[in-house]
Amino acid sequence: MSIFESDKDGRRKSHIKNLISVAMADGHLADEEWALLSKIAHHLGMSSEAIQNIRNNPEEVKFIAPKKYEEKLQQVTDLVAVMMVDGDIDQNELELCKKLALKLDLLPRVVSDMINNACYQTKEN
Secondary structure: OOOOOOOOOOHHHHHHHHHHHHHHOOOOOOHHHHHHHHHHHHHOOOOHHHHHHHHHOHHHOOOOOOOOHHHHHHHHHHHHHHHHOOOOOOHHHHHHHHHHHHHOOOOOHHHHHHHHHHHHHHHHO
């Protein structure tokens, strides 16, 4: 089962909660972060009301890691994208991304590699 299908186990909500946590780790939620986060959530089939409910009640959403490696990697990719979208990689956001990667059973280095790869691609373009 893909993260894009059913959310009976709450994986989509968990992912959105993690994205919100990363976006707010620097103390504020930038417009660019909220826009990307909302786009990801809508792509996952979530309504604006559901996203806002998670934002307002994060304690009600428990962490649930996907089982498939590809889904774990996609979640970290989304986390890094939200962290970087405002053009500022805050240390608190970076540390949270690495902690969440660990919770997803991925090495924190994956986060660093994604950042380096994104920066390299930006310089080439």
